[in-house]
Amino acid sequence: MKTQDFTIAFSQLEQEEAVKEISLKIKLLFPKQIKCLIILYTPQYHPANILKTVRLTLKPNQIVGIQSPLLIFEGSIISKGIVACCLNKESLDMKSSFLASKQIKDTSTVLNTFFKELRGKKYHFFSFVSANIELLSYLKEMKSSIGKIFNFSGAGYTKRYSSYNTYILDNNINDYSVNFAIKGTQIDFVRLEGFTTLGKSFKITKISPERNILMEIDNQPAVNIYRYYLEEKFDTFIKNRLFTFYPLGIKSDGTLRLIKVLESLEDGSLLCLGELKEKTDGNIMFLNTDSLLKKTQDMLLPFTNEEGGLVFIVNSLSRKKILIESAEEEIKTIKKILGDKFKILGIFSDYYLFSDYEKGDINAETGNILLTIWQ
Numbered sequence: 001m002k003t004q005d006f007t008i009a010f011s012q013l014e015q016e017e018a019v020k021e022i023s024l025k026i027k028l029l030f031p032k033q034i035k036c037l038i039i040l041y042t043p044q045y046h047p048a049n050i051l052k053t054v055r056l057t058l059k060p061n062q063i064v065g066i067q068s069p070l071l072i073f074e075g076s077i078i079s080k081g082i083v084a085c086c087l088n089k090e091s092l093d094m095k096s097s098f099l100a101s102k103q104i105k106d107t108s109t110v111l112n113t114f115f116k117e118l119r120g121k122k123y124h125f126f127s128f129v130s131a132n133i134e135l136l137s138y139l140k141e142m143k144s145s146i147g148k149i150f151n152f153s154g155a156g157y158t159k160r161y162s163s164y165n166t167y168i169l170d171n172n173i174n175d176y177s178v179n180f181a182i183k184g185t186q187i188d189f190v191r192l193e194g195f196t197t198l199g200k201s202f203k204i205t206k207i208s209p210e211r212n213i214l215m216e217i218d219n220q221p222a223v224n225i226y227r228y229y230l231e232e233k234f235d236t237f238i239k240n241r242l243f244t245f246y247p248l249g250i251k252s253d254g255t256l257r258l259i260k261v262l263e264s265l266e267d268g269s270l271l272c273l274g275e276l277k278e279k280t281d282g283n284i285m286f287l288n289t290d291s292l293l294k295k296t297q298d299m300l301l302p303f304t305n306e307e308g309g310l311v312f313i314v315n316s317l318s319r320k321k322i323l324i325e326s327a328e329e330e331i332k333t334i335k336k337i338l339g340d341k342f343k344i345l346g347i348f349s350d351y352y353l354f355s356d357y358e359k360g361d362i363n364a365e366t367g368n369i370l371l372t373i374w375q
Helices: 015-029 047-057 104-118 135-146 224-239 289-303 317-323 326-338
Strands: 006-011 036-041 062-067 071-073 076-078 082-087 093-099 124-129 152-156 167-169 172-174 177-183 187-192 195-208 213-217 248-252 255-264 270-273 281-287 309-316 342-349 351-355 362-365 369-374
Touching: 006 015, 006 342, 015 047, 015 082, 036 047, 036 342, 047 062, 047 167, 047 172, 062 093, 062 177, 071 082, 076 326, 093 104, 093 167, 093 172, 104 135, 104 177, 124 135, 135 362, 152 309, 152 342, 152 369, 167 177, 187 289, 195 224, 195 248, 224 281, 255 362, 281 317, 289 326, 309 317, 309 326, 309 351, 317 326, 317 342, 326 342
Parallel strands: 036 062, 124 152, 309 342
Antiparallel strands: 006 082, 036 082, 062 167, 071 076, 071 342, 093 177, 124 177, 152 351, 167 172, 187 369, 195 213, 195 281, 213 270, 248 255, 248 281, 255 270, 309 369, 351 362
16 A cells, blocks of 8 residues: 555544544645544543544544554554544445444344455455453354455454443444455555463363363363462462463464463463363463564565555554563564554554464464554
C-alpha cells in the first residue's frame, strides 16, 4: 500500500477535541472523501463521543473502532490517546460485521454469514474479541463456521479495561466482537518471538480441554514442573502469580506455540490460555532479551522495500510486563528496521489470533508480537 493511499494520525487531547485534531490531520491529505477509517482508542475515551464527532468531521463511508489499554503509534507506546488510520486506496474493499451478544447461537449465525460468504474472494479476515466472549467457545464456533483459513488474524481480551464499550462498527457500538475483511491490498503477517526453552522437555499427559486446564505433566500435577525448577523460590512464585514470566512452549507440528498460564488451581492443575493437546512435548520458556534484536531483524528484513506500507501491530500485555521499559525500545527497533516509509500503529491485547500458514488452523497465543504488513 503506497503512502498516498493512506495516512495515520494521533492525538492526546481530551474527548471530542482529540477526534477534531485527528480529523484535521487526515483532511490535509484527503480533503474530499474518507473511505475506511480505523480508530484505536484507550479507555479514557468514550466510544459514543468518538463516533458522534467522527461522523460530523470526517463522514467516513466505514468505521472500525477498537479499544485497547495501550496503543502503538510509530515508535511509541501510548497510555492515553486516539490513533486513526484512513484507508483511501481506490481498489480497497472492506466488509464488516459485529456480534451483539455472547450467545452461542448468535455467534454461530454471525460467523457463518460473514465468513462463509467472503471466503475464496481474496479477503484478509480480522476478528477482535472482548472479555465478554469466552475464547474457547468462540474459537470452536469459528473453526466450525469457516474451517481451514490461511489469511486470518485478530486479537482479544480476557480482562475488562474500561466501563465503556470495546468496539465501534459504522453506527454501532458493542462490547462483544467486531469482524472485518479487506481486499485490494497485499496483507502478510509475521510473528515476532524471542522466547527460549528452559530446562528439559516434558510431556503433557492429562488435560481438561473443555475448560482449557492442564492437569498433568509427566503424570504429575502440572504445577510440579515449576516446583522442580524453582525449588525454594516456588512458594514466592505462586504467591505473586509470576506465571507471566515463564509461559509454556508446546511443540505442535514442528512449531513451538506459547501457552500462557493464568493461575494454579488447588489440585495442582494449571488454567491456561492457548490450545492444549495431550501427548505433546513442551518446555518452560523465558524471554531472551539478548537475542530479540537479531531475531526481529531477521524476521522483518524480507518485508522492507522502497515503497513502504502500513504495519498493524498486536503486541502482548504479558510481554510488556516482562520487558517493562524495554518494551518501547522493541517498538522503536521495529520502526527502525522497516524504515520511515512504513507507518506503524497498533494495540496491546491479552492474546492474538492467527491462522497457521501450513494447516490453516486458527490459533490463539500470547507473549509474542503479531504484525500484519499491508503493501
